[in-house]
Amino acid sequence: MTEKKRHSDTRMVPVPSHSIVPERDLGSQPVLETSHLGIEFGGLKAVEDFNLTIGRTEIAGLIGPNGAGKTTVFNLITKVYEPTTGTVLINGKDTHGMNIVQASRLGIARTFQNIRLFGNMSVEDNVCIGLHNQIRYSMMEGVLRLPRYWGAERKMHKEALELLSIFDMQDLADTQAGSLPYGAQRRLEIVRALATNPSLLLLDEPAAGMNPHETEELMENIIKIRDRFQIAIMLIEHDMNLVMGICEGICVLNYGKVIAKGTAQEIQNNPVVVEAYLGKRKEGEK
Ligand SMILES: Nc1ncnc2c1ncn2[C@@H]1O[C@H](COP(=O)(O)OP(=O)(O)OP(=O)(O)O)[C@@H](O)[C@H]1O
Ligand SMILES: [Mg+2]
Structure with a gap:
Protein backbone atom coordinates (compact mmCIF):
# COMPACT_ATOMS: atom_id res chain seq x y z
CA MET A 1 0.00 0.00 0.00
CA THR A 2 1.30 3.43 -0.88
CA GLU A 3 1.83 6.11 1.72
CA LYS A 4 -0.73 8.24 -0.10
CA LYS A 5 -3.52 5.95 1.05
CA ARG A 6 -2.42 5.88 4.66
CA HIS A 7 -4.06 8.12 7.16
CA SER A 8 -1.34 8.12 9.74
CA ASP A 9 -0.57 11.71 8.79
CA THR A 10 -4.01 13.03 9.76
CA ARG A 11 -3.73 15.27 12.77
CA MET A 12 -6.30 14.07 15.28
CA VAL A 13 -7.42 16.36 18.06
CA PRO A 14 -9.30 15.62 21.28
CA VAL A 15 -12.92 16.71 21.71
CA PRO A 16 -15.33 16.32 24.66
CA SER A 17 -16.61 12.70 24.99
CA HIS A 18 -12.95 11.72 25.13
CA SER A 19 -12.90 11.14 21.39
CA ILE A 20 -10.55 12.40 18.75
CA VAL A 21 -11.56 13.88 15.40
CA PRO A 22 -9.51 15.02 12.41
CA GLU A 23 -8.29 18.58 12.87
CA ARG A 24 -9.83 19.54 9.51
CA ASP A 25 -13.32 18.74 10.91
CA LEU A 26 -13.00 20.92 14.00
CA GLY A 27 -15.01 23.83 12.61
CA SER A 28 -17.97 21.67 11.54
CA GLN A 29 -20.81 20.02 13.40
CA PRO A 30 -19.83 16.40 14.14
CA VAL A 31 -21.81 13.93 12.07
CA LEU A 32 -22.32 11.64 15.06
CA GLU A 33 -22.23 12.20 18.80
CA THR A 34 -23.26 9.47 21.20
CA SER A 35 -23.42 10.01 24.91
CA HIS A 36 -23.71 7.29 27.58
CA LEU A 37 -25.36 5.10 24.96
CA GLY A 38 -26.37 1.66 26.13
CA ILE A 39 -28.75 -1.23 25.66
CA GLU A 40 -29.62 -4.33 27.65
CA PHE A 41 -31.03 -7.54 26.30
CA GLY A 42 -32.67 -9.45 29.16
CA GLY A 43 -30.07 -8.42 31.68
CA LEU A 44 -27.11 -8.62 29.27
CA LYS A 45 -25.53 -5.21 28.80
CA ALA A 46 -24.66 -5.56 25.11
CA VAL A 47 -23.44 -1.94 24.93
CA GLU A 48 -22.68 0.25 27.92
CA ASP A 49 -21.72 3.92 28.31
CA PHE A 50 -20.70 4.28 24.67
CA ASN A 51 -19.43 7.83 24.01
CA LEU A 52 -18.14 8.66 20.57
CA THR A 53 -17.81 11.69 18.33
CA ILE A 54 -17.17 11.33 14.61
CA GLY A 55 -15.96 14.24 12.51
CA ARG A 56 -17.75 15.32 9.36
CA THR A 57 -15.23 13.79 6.96
CA GLU A 58 -13.67 11.19 9.20
CA ILE A 59 -13.07 7.55 8.40
CA ALA A 60 -13.62 5.89 11.76
CA GLY A 61 -13.18 2.29 12.83
CA LEU A 62 -15.07 0.21 15.40
CA ILE A 63 -13.25 -2.96 16.34
CA GLY A 64 -13.31 -5.67 18.98
CA PRO A 65 -13.78 -9.40 19.49
CA ASN A 66 -16.84 -11.33 18.29
CA GLY A 67 -19.88 -10.48 20.40
CA ALA A 68 -18.31 -7.25 21.71
CA GLY A 69 -21.36 -5.19 20.69
CA LYS A 70 -20.16 -3.60 17.45
CA THR A 71 -23.20 -4.41 15.30
CA THR A 72 -25.41 -3.46 18.24
CA VAL A 73 -23.84 0.02 18.18
CA PHE A 74 -24.84 0.31 14.50
CA ASN A 75 -28.33 -0.91 15.38
CA LEU A 76 -28.58 1.78 18.06
CA ILE A 77 -27.35 4.55 15.76
CA THR A 78 -29.73 3.51 12.96
CA LYS A 79 -32.67 3.08 15.39
CA VAL A 80 -33.16 -0.65 14.88
CA TYR A 81 -33.17 -0.51 18.68
CA GLU A 82 -34.20 2.26 21.03
CA PRO A 83 -31.37 2.61 23.56
CA THR A 84 -31.94 1.76 27.20
CA THR A 85 -29.69 4.67 28.18
CA GLY A 86 -28.05 7.68 26.57
CA THR A 87 -28.43 9.67 23.39
CA VAL A 88 -27.51 9.60 19.71
CA LEU A 89 -27.16 12.88 17.85
CA ILE A 90 -26.96 12.71 14.06
CA ASN A 91 -25.84 15.99 12.56
CA GLY A 92 -26.69 17.59 15.88
CA LYS A 93 -30.27 16.21 16.01
CA ASP A 94 -31.38 13.99 18.85
CA THR A 95 -32.75 10.71 17.46
CA HIS A 96 -34.66 9.84 20.63
CA GLY A 97 -37.94 8.10 19.76
CA MET A 98 -37.23 8.06 16.03
CA ASN A 99 -37.73 5.01 13.82
CA ILE A 100 -35.35 3.66 11.17
CA VAL A 101 -36.79 5.77 8.35
CA GLN A 102 -36.71 9.01 10.35
CA ALA A 103 -33.11 8.36 11.37
CA SER A 104 -32.08 7.62 7.79
CA ARG A 105 -33.58 10.94 6.72
CA LEU A 106 -31.15 12.64 9.09
CA GLY A 107 -28.38 11.32 6.87
CA ILE A 108 -27.36 7.81 7.90
CA ALA A 109 -27.07 4.79 5.63
CA ARG A 110 -25.63 1.37 6.34
CA THR A 111 -24.63 -1.98 4.99
CA PHE A 112 -25.21 -5.22 6.86
CA GLN A 113 -22.90 -7.91 8.20
CA ASN A 114 -25.10 -10.40 6.33
CA ILE A 115 -25.70 -8.92 2.90
CA ARG A 116 -29.26 -7.72 2.37
CA LEU A 117 -29.86 -7.07 -1.31
CA PHE A 118 -32.92 -7.68 -3.42
CA GLY A 119 -31.41 -10.74 -5.06
CA ASN A 120 -34.05 -11.12 -7.77
CA MET A 121 -33.77 -7.53 -8.91
CA SER A 122 -31.14 -6.09 -11.21
CA VAL A 123 -28.04 -4.35 -9.92
CA GLU A 124 -29.36 -1.02 -11.18
CA ASP A 125 -32.76 -1.46 -9.55
CA ASN A 126 -31.10 -2.16 -6.23
CA VAL A 127 -29.32 1.20 -6.51
CA CYS A 128 -32.51 2.93 -7.62
CA ILE A 129 -34.22 1.83 -4.41
CA GLY A 130 -31.76 4.08 -2.61
CA LEU A 131 -32.18 6.89 -5.12
CA HIS A 132 -35.97 6.72 -4.87
CA ASN A 133 -35.68 8.34 -1.44
CA GLN A 134 -34.96 11.55 -3.28
CA ILE A 135 -37.57 11.14 -5.99
CA ARG A 136 -38.65 14.32 -7.66
CA TYR A 137 -42.05 13.58 -9.20
CA SER A 138 -45.49 13.16 -7.66
CA MET A 139 -47.40 9.90 -7.55
CA MET A 140 -49.85 11.26 -10.16
CA GLU A 141 -47.04 12.32 -12.50
CA GLY A 142 -45.66 8.80 -12.16
CA VAL A 143 -48.93 7.00 -12.76
CA LEU A 144 -49.70 9.12 -15.83
CA ARG A 145 -46.10 8.89 -17.04
CA LEU A 146 -45.91 12.68 -17.41
CA PRO A 147 -42.70 14.33 -18.71
CA ARG A 148 -41.37 15.05 -15.25
CA TYR A 149 -41.59 11.33 -14.51
CA TRP A 150 -39.48 10.41 -17.54
CA GLY A 151 -37.03 13.20 -16.79
CA ALA A 152 -36.60 11.98 -13.22
CA GLU A 153 -36.28 8.35 -14.35
CA ARG A 154 -33.58 9.26 -16.89
CA LYS A 155 -31.72 11.24 -14.26
CA MET A 156 -32.00 8.33 -11.83
CA HIS A 157 -30.64 5.89 -14.42
CA LYS A 158 -27.68 8.21 -15.02
CA GLU A 159 -27.05 8.65 -11.31
CA ALA A 160 -27.24 4.88 -10.70
CA LEU A 161 -24.63 4.20 -13.40
CA GLU A 162 -22.42 6.95 -12.05
CA LEU A 163 -22.56 5.53 -8.54
CA LEU A 164 -21.90 2.01 -9.84
CA SER A 165 -18.87 3.31 -11.68
CA ILE A 166 -17.17 4.04 -8.33
CA PHE A 167 -16.66 0.29 -8.14
CA ASP A 168 -16.41 -0.14 -11.91
CA MET A 169 -19.76 -1.98 -11.84
CA GLN A 170 -21.65 0.07 -14.44
CA ASP A 171 -21.50 -2.77 -16.98
CA LEU A 172 -23.25 -5.05 -14.49
CA ALA A 173 -26.32 -2.78 -14.26
CA ASP A 174 -28.67 -5.36 -15.83
CA THR A 175 -27.26 -8.36 -13.98
CA GLN A 176 -29.41 -9.99 -11.32
CA ALA A 177 -27.97 -8.86 -7.98
CA GLY A 178 -28.21 -12.33 -6.42
CA SER A 179 -26.06 -13.85 -9.16
CA LEU A 180 -23.08 -11.59 -8.45
CA PRO A 181 -20.02 -13.01 -6.71
CA TYR A 182 -19.91 -12.33 -2.98
CA GLY A 183 -17.43 -9.45 -3.13
CA ALA A 184 -19.45 -7.68 -5.82
CA GLN A 185 -22.60 -8.02 -3.71
CA ARG A 186 -20.81 -6.31 -0.84
CA ARG A 187 -19.75 -3.49 -3.17
CA LEU A 188 -23.30 -3.15 -4.49
CA GLU A 189 -24.61 -2.84 -0.95
CA ILE A 190 -22.25 0.08 -0.41
CA VAL A 191 -23.44 1.72 -3.64
CA ARG A 192 -27.07 1.28 -2.64
CA ALA A 193 -26.39 2.84 0.75
CA LEU A 194 -24.54 5.73 -0.92
CA ALA A 195 -27.50 6.32 -3.21
CA THR A 196 -29.53 7.60 -0.26
CA ASN A 197 -27.09 10.53 -0.06
CA PRO A 198 -25.95 9.99 3.51
CA SER A 199 -23.64 12.18 5.55
CA LEU A 200 -22.63 9.15 7.63
CA LEU A 201 -22.11 5.77 5.98
CA LEU A 202 -21.94 2.78 8.32
CA LEU A 203 -20.22 -0.33 6.94
CA LYS A 224 -12.32 7.77 -2.74
CA ILE A 225 -15.95 7.83 -1.56
CA ARG A 226 -15.07 9.95 1.47
CA ASP A 227 -13.08 12.39 -0.65
CA ARG A 228 -15.64 12.66 -3.42
CA PHE A 229 -18.78 12.97 -1.30
CA GLN A 230 -17.14 14.61 1.72
CA ILE A 231 -18.96 12.31 4.10
CA ALA A 232 -18.03 10.42 7.24
CA ILE A 233 -17.60 6.66 7.15
CA MET A 234 -17.66 4.42 10.20
CA LEU A 235 -16.68 0.84 9.64
CA ILE A 236 -16.62 -2.38 11.61
CA GLU A 237 -13.88 -4.74 10.47
CA HIS A 238 -11.84 -7.69 11.64
CA ASP A 239 -9.28 -7.08 8.86
CA MET A 240 -6.66 -5.12 10.76
CA ASN A 241 -4.73 -4.25 7.62
CA LEU A 242 -7.80 -2.38 6.39
CA VAL A 243 -8.62 -0.77 9.75
CA MET A 244 -5.09 0.33 10.53
CA GLY A 245 -4.54 1.42 6.93
CA ILE A 246 -7.47 3.78 6.46
CA CYS A 247 -9.19 4.57 9.77
CA GLU A 248 -8.32 7.87 11.38
CA GLY A 249 -10.02 7.44 14.74
CA ILE A 250 -10.47 3.91 16.07
CA CYS A 251 -12.72 2.80 18.92
CA VAL A 252 -12.28 -0.60 20.56
CA LEU A 253 -15.16 -2.44 22.21
CA ASN A 254 -14.87 -5.41 24.53
CA TYR A 255 -17.86 -6.96 26.32
CA GLY A 256 -19.96 -3.94 25.38
CA LYS A 257 -17.54 -1.39 26.83
CA VAL A 258 -15.12 0.98 25.14
CA ILE A 259 -11.64 -0.06 26.21
CA ALA A 260 -9.68 2.35 24.00
CA LYS A 261 -9.98 5.16 21.48
CA GLY A 262 -7.16 6.52 19.42
CA THR A 263 -5.20 6.54 16.19
CA ALA A 264 -4.06 3.32 14.52
CA GLN A 265 -0.67 3.69 16.10
CA GLU A 266 -2.06 4.32 19.58
CA ILE A 267 -4.44 1.37 19.32
CA GLN A 268 -1.77 -1.02 18.07
CA ASN A 269 0.50 -0.05 20.95
CA ASN A 270 -2.19 -0.13 23.64
CA PRO A 271 -1.51 -3.09 25.96
CA VAL A 272 -5.17 -3.34 27.00
CA VAL A 273 -6.25 -3.70 23.35
CA VAL A 274 -3.48 -6.17 22.62
CA GLU A 275 -4.54 -8.24 25.63
CA ALA A 276 -8.27 -8.14 24.85
CA TYR A 277 -8.21 -8.40 21.07
CA LEU A 278 -5.18 -7.87 18.89
CA GLY A 279 -2.93 -10.34 20.70
CA LYS A 280 -5.61 -13.03 20.75
CA ARG A 281 -6.07 -13.07 17.01
CA LYS A 282 -4.85 -16.34 15.53
CA GLU A 283 -1.69 -16.54 13.45
CA GLY A 284 -2.52 -16.07 9.80
CA GLU A 285 -5.81 -14.32 10.56
CA LYS A 286 -6.15 -11.12 8.61
N1 LIG B 1 -31.55 -8.65 19.56
C1 LIG B 1 -30.75 -9.22 20.46
N2 LIG B 1 -31.28 -9.92 21.49
C2 LIG B 1 -30.47 -10.50 22.43
N3 LIG B 1 -29.14 -10.40 22.43
C3 LIG B 1 -28.56 -9.70 21.43
C4 LIG B 1 -29.33 -9.08 20.40
N4 LIG B 1 -28.49 -8.45 19.54
C5 LIG B 1 -27.25 -8.69 20.01
N5 LIG B 1 -27.29 -9.43 21.13
C6 LIG B 1 -26.13 -9.84 21.94
O1 LIG B 1 -25.33 -8.71 22.17
C7 LIG B 1 -23.95 -9.04 22.12
C8 LIG B 1 -23.27 -8.20 21.07
O2 LIG B 1 -23.64 -8.65 19.76
P1 LIG B 1 -23.15 -7.95 18.42
O3 LIG B 1 -23.83 -8.63 17.30
O4 LIG B 1 -23.35 -6.49 18.57
O5 LIG B 1 -21.59 -8.28 18.44
P2 LIG B 1 -20.49 -7.90 17.36
O6 LIG B 1 -19.43 -7.16 18.09
O7 LIG B 1 -21.09 -7.30 16.17
O8 LIG B 1 -19.88 -9.36 17.02
P3 LIG B 1 -19.35 -9.98 15.62
O9 LIG B 1 -17.92 -9.52 15.46
O10 LIG B 1 -19.42 -11.45 15.85
O11 LIG B 1 -20.26 -9.52 14.53
C9 LIG B 1 -23.88 -10.54 21.87
O12 LIG B 1 -23.75 -11.20 23.10
C10 LIG B 1 -25.22 -10.83 21.21
O13 LIG B 1 -25.60 -12.16 21.44
MG1 LIG C 1 -21.29 -7.85 14.21
Whole structure:
Protein backbone atom coordinates (compact mmCIF):
# COMPACT_ATOMS: atom_id res chain seq x y z
CA MET A 1 0.00 0.00 0.00
CA THR A 2 1.30 3.43 -0.88
CA GLU A 3 1.83 6.11 1.72
CA LYS A 4 -0.73 8.24 -0.10
CA LYS A 5 -3.52 5.95 1.05
CA ARG A 6 -2.42 5.88 4.66
CA HIS A 7 -4.06 8.12 7.16
CA SER A 8 -1.34 8.12 9.74
CA ASP A 9 -0.57 11.71 8.79
CA THR A 10 -4.01 13.03 9.76
CA ARG A 11 -3.73 15.27 12.77
CA MET A 12 -6.30 14.07 15.28
CA VAL A 13 -7.42 16.36 18.06
CA PRO A 14 -9.30 15.62 21.28
CA VAL A 15 -12.92 16.71 21.71
CA PRO A 16 -15.33 16.32 24.66
CA SER A 17 -16.61 12.70 24.99
CA HIS A 18 -12.95 11.72 25.13
CA SER A 19 -12.90 11.14 21.39
CA ILE A 20 -10.55 12.40 18.75
CA VAL A 21 -11.56 13.88 15.40
CA PRO A 22 -9.51 15.02 12.41
CA GLU A 23 -8.29 18.58 12.87
CA ARG A 24 -9.83 19.54 9.51
CA ASP A 25 -13.32 18.74 10.91
CA LEU A 26 -13.00 20.92 14.00
CA GLY A 27 -15.01 23.83 12.61
CA SER A 28 -17.97 21.67 11.54
CA GLN A 29 -20.81 20.02 13.40
CA PRO A 30 -19.83 16.40 14.14
CA VAL A 31 -21.81 13.93 12.07
CA LEU A 32 -22.32 11.64 15.06
CA GLU A 33 -22.23 12.20 18.80
CA THR A 34 -23.26 9.47 21.20
CA SER A 35 -23.42 10.01 24.91
CA HIS A 36 -23.71 7.29 27.58
CA LEU A 37 -25.36 5.10 24.96
CA GLY A 38 -26.37 1.66 26.13
CA ILE A 39 -28.75 -1.23 25.66
CA GLU A 40 -29.62 -4.33 27.65
CA PHE A 41 -31.03 -7.54 26.30
CA GLY A 42 -32.67 -9.45 29.16
CA GLY A 43 -30.07 -8.42 31.68
CA LEU A 44 -27.11 -8.62 29.27
CA LYS A 45 -25.53 -5.21 28.80
CA ALA A 46 -24.66 -5.56 25.11
CA VAL A 47 -23.44 -1.94 24.93
CA GLU A 48 -22.68 0.25 27.92
CA ASP A 49 -21.72 3.92 28.31
CA PHE A 50 -20.70 4.28 24.67
CA ASN A 51 -19.43 7.83 24.01
CA LEU A 52 -18.14 8.66 20.57
CA THR A 53 -17.81 11.69 18.33
CA ILE A 54 -17.17 11.33 14.61
CA GLY A 55 -15.96 14.24 12.51
CA ARG A 56 -17.75 15.32 9.36
CA THR A 57 -15.23 13.79 6.96
CA GLU A 58 -13.67 11.19 9.20
CA ILE A 59 -13.07 7.55 8.40
CA ALA A 60 -13.62 5.89 11.76
CA GLY A 61 -13.18 2.29 12.83
CA LEU A 62 -15.07 0.21 15.40
CA ILE A 63 -13.25 -2.96 16.34
CA GLY A 64 -13.31 -5.67 18.98
CA PRO A 65 -13.78 -9.40 19.49
CA ASN A 66 -16.84 -11.33 18.29
CA GLY A 67 -19.88 -10.48 20.40
CA ALA A 68 -18.31 -7.25 21.71
CA GLY A 69 -21.36 -5.19 20.69
CA LYS A 70 -20.16 -3.60 17.45
CA THR A 71 -23.20 -4.41 15.30
CA THR A 72 -25.41 -3.46 18.24
CA VAL A 73 -23.84 0.02 18.18
CA PHE A 74 -24.84 0.31 14.50
CA ASN A 75 -28.33 -0.91 15.38
CA LEU A 76 -28.58 1.78 18.06
CA ILE A 77 -27.35 4.55 15.76
CA THR A 78 -29.73 3.51 12.96
CA LYS A 79 -32.67 3.08 15.39
CA VAL A 80 -33.16 -0.65 14.88
CA TYR A 81 -33.17 -0.51 18.68
CA GLU A 82 -34.20 2.26 21.03
CA PRO A 83 -31.37 2.61 23.56
CA THR A 84 -31.94 1.76 27.20
CA THR A 85 -29.69 4.67 28.18
CA GLY A 86 -28.05 7.68 26.57
CA THR A 87 -28.43 9.67 23.39
CA VAL A 88 -27.51 9.60 19.71
CA LEU A 89 -27.16 12.88 17.85
CA ILE A 90 -26.96 12.71 14.06
CA ASN A 91 -25.84 15.99 12.56
CA GLY A 92 -26.69 17.59 15.88
CA LYS A 93 -30.27 16.21 16.01
CA ASP A 94 -31.38 13.99 18.85
CA THR A 95 -32.75 10.71 17.46
CA HIS A 96 -34.66 9.84 20.63
CA GLY A 97 -37.94 8.10 19.76
CA MET A 98 -37.23 8.06 16.03
CA ASN A 99 -37.73 5.01 13.82
CA ILE A 100 -35.35 3.66 11.17
CA VAL A 101 -36.79 5.77 8.35
CA GLN A 102 -36.71 9.01 10.35
CA ALA A 103 -33.11 8.36 11.37
CA SER A 104 -32.08 7.62 7.79
CA ARG A 105 -33.58 10.94 6.72
CA LEU A 106 -31.15 12.64 9.09
CA GLY A 107 -28.38 11.32 6.87
CA ILE A 108 -27.36 7.81 7.90
CA ALA A 109 -27.07 4.79 5.63
CA ARG A 110 -25.63 1.37 6.34
CA THR A 111 -24.63 -1.98 4.99
CA PHE A 112 -25.21 -5.22 6.86
CA GLN A 113 -22.90 -7.91 8.20
CA ASN A 114 -25.10 -10.40 6.33
CA ILE A 115 -25.70 -8.92 2.90
CA ARG A 116 -29.26 -7.72 2.37
CA LEU A 117 -29.86 -7.07 -1.31
CA PHE A 118 -32.92 -7.68 -3.42
CA GLY A 119 -31.41 -10.74 -5.06
CA ASN A 120 -34.05 -11.12 -7.77
CA MET A 121 -33.77 -7.53 -8.91
CA SER A 122 -31.14 -6.09 -11.21
CA VAL A 123 -28.04 -4.35 -9.92
CA GLU A 124 -29.36 -1.02 -11.18
CA ASP A 125 -32.76 -1.46 -9.55
CA ASN A 126 -31.10 -2.16 -6.23
CA VAL A 127 -29.32 1.20 -6.51
CA CYS A 128 -32.51 2.93 -7.62
CA ILE A 129 -34.22 1.83 -4.41
CA GLY A 130 -31.76 4.08 -2.61
CA LEU A 131 -32.18 6.89 -5.12
CA HIS A 132 -35.97 6.72 -4.87
CA ASN A 133 -35.68 8.34 -1.44
CA GLN A 134 -34.96 11.55 -3.28
CA ILE A 135 -37.57 11.14 -5.99
CA ARG A 136 -38.65 14.32 -7.66
CA TYR A 137 -42.05 13.58 -9.20
CA SER A 138 -45.49 13.16 -7.66
CA MET A 139 -47.40 9.90 -7.55
CA MET A 140 -49.85 11.26 -10.16
CA GLU A 141 -47.04 12.32 -12.50
CA GLY A 142 -45.66 8.80 -12.16
CA VAL A 143 -48.93 7.00 -12.76
CA LEU A 144 -49.70 9.12 -15.83
CA ARG A 145 -46.10 8.89 -17.04
CA LEU A 146 -45.91 12.68 -17.41
CA PRO A 147 -42.70 14.33 -18.71
CA ARG A 148 -41.37 15.05 -15.25
CA TYR A 149 -41.59 11.33 -14.51
CA TRP A 150 -39.48 10.41 -17.54
CA GLY A 151 -37.03 13.20 -16.79
CA ALA A 152 -36.60 11.98 -13.22
CA GLU A 153 -36.28 8.35 -14.35
CA ARG A 154 -33.58 9.26 -16.89
CA LYS A 155 -31.72 11.24 -14.26
CA MET A 156 -32.00 8.33 -11.83
CA HIS A 157 -30.64 5.89 -14.42
CA LYS A 158 -27.68 8.21 -15.02
CA GLU A 159 -27.05 8.65 -11.31
CA ALA A 160 -27.24 4.88 -10.70
CA LEU A 161 -24.63 4.20 -13.40
CA GLU A 162 -22.42 6.95 -12.05
CA LEU A 163 -22.56 5.53 -8.54
CA LEU A 164 -21.90 2.01 -9.84
CA SER A 165 -18.87 3.31 -11.68
CA ILE A 166 -17.17 4.04 -8.33
CA PHE A 167 -16.66 0.29 -8.14
CA ASP A 168 -16.41 -0.14 -11.91
CA MET A 169 -19.76 -1.98 -11.84
CA GLN A 170 -21.65 0.07 -14.44
CA ASP A 171 -21.50 -2.77 -16.98
CA LEU A 172 -23.25 -5.05 -14.49
CA ALA A 173 -26.32 -2.78 -14.26
CA ASP A 174 -28.67 -5.36 -15.83
CA THR A 175 -27.26 -8.36 -13.98
CA GLN A 176 -29.41 -9.99 -11.32
CA ALA A 177 -27.97 -8.86 -7.98
CA GLY A 178 -28.21 -12.33 -6.42
CA SER A 179 -26.06 -13.85 -9.16
CA LEU A 180 -23.08 -11.59 -8.45
CA PRO A 181 -20.02 -13.01 -6.71
CA TYR A 182 -19.91 -12.33 -2.98
CA GLY A 183 -17.43 -9.45 -3.13
CA ALA A 184 -19.45 -7.68 -5.82
CA GLN A 185 -22.60 -8.02 -3.71
CA ARG A 186 -20.81 -6.31 -0.84
CA ARG A 187 -19.75 -3.49 -3.17
CA LEU A 188 -23.30 -3.15 -4.49
CA GLU A 189 -24.61 -2.84 -0.95
CA ILE A 190 -22.25 0.08 -0.41
CA VAL A 191 -23.44 1.72 -3.64
CA ARG A 192 -27.07 1.28 -2.64
CA ALA A 193 -26.39 2.84 0.75
CA LEU A 194 -24.54 5.73 -0.92
CA ALA A 195 -27.50 6.32 -3.21
CA THR A 196 -29.53 7.60 -0.26
CA ASN A 197 -27.09 10.53 -0.06
CA PRO A 198 -25.95 9.99 3.51
CA SER A 199 -23.64 12.18 5.55
CA LEU A 200 -22.63 9.15 7.63
CA LEU A 201 -22.11 5.77 5.98
CA LEU A 202 -21.94 2.78 8.32
CA LEU A 203 -20.22 -0.33 6.94
CA ASP A 204 -20.55 -3.58 8.90
CA GLU A 205 -17.60 -5.80 7.93
CA PRO A 206 -17.34 -4.58 4.32
CA ALA A 207 -14.31 -6.74 3.56
CA ALA A 208 -15.77 -9.99 4.92
CA GLY A 209 -15.39 -12.71 2.29
CA MET A 210 -13.21 -10.56 0.04
CA ASN A 211 -9.84 -11.73 -1.21
CA PRO A 212 -6.75 -9.60 -0.43
CA HIS A 213 -6.85 -7.92 -3.84
CA GLU A 214 -10.52 -6.98 -3.44
CA THR A 215 -9.80 -5.70 0.06
CA GLU A 216 -6.99 -3.48 -1.21
CA GLU A 217 -9.34 -2.05 -3.83
CA LEU A 218 -12.04 -1.56 -1.23
CA MET A 219 -9.65 0.44 0.93
CA GLU A 220 -8.87 2.74 -1.97
CA ASN A 221 -12.56 3.08 -2.78
CA ILE A 222 -13.58 3.90 0.78
CA ILE A 223 -11.12 6.78 0.73
CA LYS A 224 -12.32 7.77 -2.74
CA ILE A 225 -15.95 7.83 -1.56
CA ARG A 226 -15.07 9.95 1.47
CA ASP A 227 -13.08 12.39 -0.65
CA ARG A 228 -15.64 12.66 -3.42
CA PHE A 229 -18.78 12.97 -1.30
CA GLN A 230 -17.14 14.61 1.72
CA ILE A 231 -18.96 12.31 4.10
CA ALA A 232 -18.03 10.42 7.24
CA ILE A 233 -17.60 6.66 7.15
CA MET A 234 -17.66 4.42 10.20
CA LEU A 235 -16.68 0.84 9.64
CA ILE A 236 -16.62 -2.38 11.61
CA GLU A 237 -13.88 -4.74 10.47
CA HIS A 238 -11.84 -7.69 11.64
CA ASP A 239 -9.28 -7.08 8.86
CA MET A 240 -6.66 -5.12 10.76
CA ASN A 241 -4.73 -4.25 7.62
CA LEU A 242 -7.80 -2.38 6.39
CA VAL A 243 -8.62 -0.77 9.75
CA MET A 244 -5.09 0.33 10.53
CA GLY A 245 -4.54 1.42 6.93
CA ILE A 246 -7.47 3.78 6.46
CA CYS A 247 -9.19 4.57 9.77
CA GLU A 248 -8.32 7.87 11.38
CA GLY A 249 -10.02 7.44 14.74
CA ILE A 250 -10.47 3.91 16.07
CA CYS A 251 -12.72 2.80 18.92
CA VAL A 252 -12.28 -0.60 20.56
CA LEU A 253 -15.16 -2.44 22.21
CA ASN A 254 -14.87 -5.41 24.53
CA TYR A 255 -17.86 -6.96 26.32
CA GLY A 256 -19.96 -3.94 25.38
CA LYS A 257 -17.54 -1.39 26.83
CA VAL A 258 -15.12 0.98 25.14
CA ILE A 259 -11.64 -0.06 26.21
CA ALA A 260 -9.68 2.35 24.00
CA LYS A 261 -9.98 5.16 21.48
CA GLY A 262 -7.16 6.52 19.42
CA THR A 263 -5.20 6.54 16.19
CA ALA A 264 -4.06 3.32 14.52
CA GLN A 265 -0.67 3.69 16.10
CA GLU A 266 -2.06 4.32 19.58
CA ILE A 267 -4.44 1.37 19.32
CA GLN A 268 -1.77 -1.02 18.07
CA ASN A 269 0.50 -0.05 20.95
CA ASN A 270 -2.19 -0.13 23.64
CA PRO A 271 -1.51 -3.09 25.96
CA VAL A 272 -5.17 -3.34 27.00
CA VAL A 273 -6.25 -3.70 23.35
CA VAL A 274 -3.48 -6.17 22.62
CA GLU A 275 -4.54 -8.24 25.63
CA ALA A 276 -8.27 -8.14 24.85
CA TYR A 277 -8.21 -8.40 21.07
CA LEU A 278 -5.18 -7.87 18.89
CA GLY A 279 -2.93 -10.34 20.70
CA LYS A 280 -5.61 -13.03 20.75
CA ARG A 281 -6.07 -13.07 17.01
CA LYS A 282 -4.85 -16.34 15.53
CA GLU A 283 -1.69 -16.54 13.45
CA GLY A 284 -2.52 -16.07 9.80
CA GLU A 285 -5.81 -14.32 10.56
CA LYS A 286 -6.15 -11.12 8.61
N1 LIG B 1 -31.55 -8.65 19.56
C1 LIG B 1 -30.75 -9.22 20.46
N2 LIG B 1 -31.28 -9.92 21.49
C2 LIG B 1 -30.47 -10.50 22.43
N3 LIG B 1 -29.14 -10.40 22.43
C3 LIG B 1 -28.56 -9.70 21.43
C4 LIG B 1 -29.33 -9.08 20.40
N4 LIG B 1 -28.49 -8.45 19.54
C5 LIG B 1 -27.25 -8.69 20.01
N5 LIG B 1 -27.29 -9.43 21.13
C6 LIG B 1 -26.13 -9.84 21.94
O1 LIG B 1 -25.33 -8.71 22.17
C7 LIG B 1 -23.95 -9.04 22.12
C8 LIG B 1 -23.27 -8.20 21.07
O2 LIG B 1 -23.64 -8.65 19.76
P1 LIG B 1 -23.15 -7.95 18.42
O3 LIG B 1 -23.83 -8.63 17.30
O4 LIG B 1 -23.35 -6.49 18.57
O5 LIG B 1 -21.59 -8.28 18.44
P2 LIG B 1 -20.49 -7.90 17.36
O6 LIG B 1 -19.43 -7.16 18.09
O7 LIG B 1 -21.09 -7.30 16.17
O8 LIG B 1 -19.88 -9.36 17.02
P3 LIG B 1 -19.35 -9.98 15.62
O9 LIG B 1 -17.92 -9.52 15.46
O10 LIG B 1 -19.42 -11.45 15.85
O11 LIG B 1 -20.26 -9.52 14.53
C9 LIG B 1 -23.88 -10.54 21.87
O12 LIG B 1 -23.75 -11.20 23.10
C10 LIG B 1 -25.22 -10.83 21.21
O13 LIG B 1 -25.60 -12.16 21.44
MG1 LIG C 1 -21.29 -7.85 14.21
